[in-house]
Amino acid sequence: MSATEYPPAPGLMKxxxxxxxxxxxxxxxxxxxxxxxxxxxxxxVGAGDLEAQTKQVMTNLGKALAAGGASFADVVKIxxxxxxxxxxxxxxxxxxxxxxxxGRTPPASTLVGVAALAMxxxxxxIEAIAVLD
Numbered sequence: 866m867s868a869t870e871y872p873p874a875p876g877l878m879k880x881x882x883x884x885x886x887x888x889x890x891x892x893x894x895x896x897x898x899x900x901x902x903x904x905x906x907x908x909x910v911g912a913g914d915l916e917a918q919t920k921q922v923m924t925n926l927g928k929a930l931a932a933g934g935a936s937f938a939d940v941v942k943i944x945x946x947x948x949x950x951x952x953x954x955x956x957x958x959x960x961x962x963x964x965x966x967x968g969r970t971p972p973a974s975t976l977v978g979v980a981a982l983a984m985x986x987x988x989x990x991i992e993a994i995a996v997l998d
Contacts, residue, residue, distance in 0.1 A: 897930060
């Protein structure tokens, strides 16, 4: 059985929205591609709406994880890219993301503000690393 520990990091601020470190043991690691707000037909979901796009991105991320036999419970690290990021956006992204990690210690996380993604209508892209047995 895989196990993940989120050890305290003395000297670093304690935060409820992410862990500073994740120590994972397991025989299988799943790396997802960055997921964006496109549905299975390739249509954009949530044009101009960061919250709606984040929900679709997280839904897509769940499907990518499932393809590798994983779920959000197995995620040890996520990286989030937000176009034209400003600090007010963190609450929107964090609220939606938190719904998918509810009931567990949050994974290690990085949020990066970027000038653009591969398509101009995409506002957010998220990738994950999961560890399984």
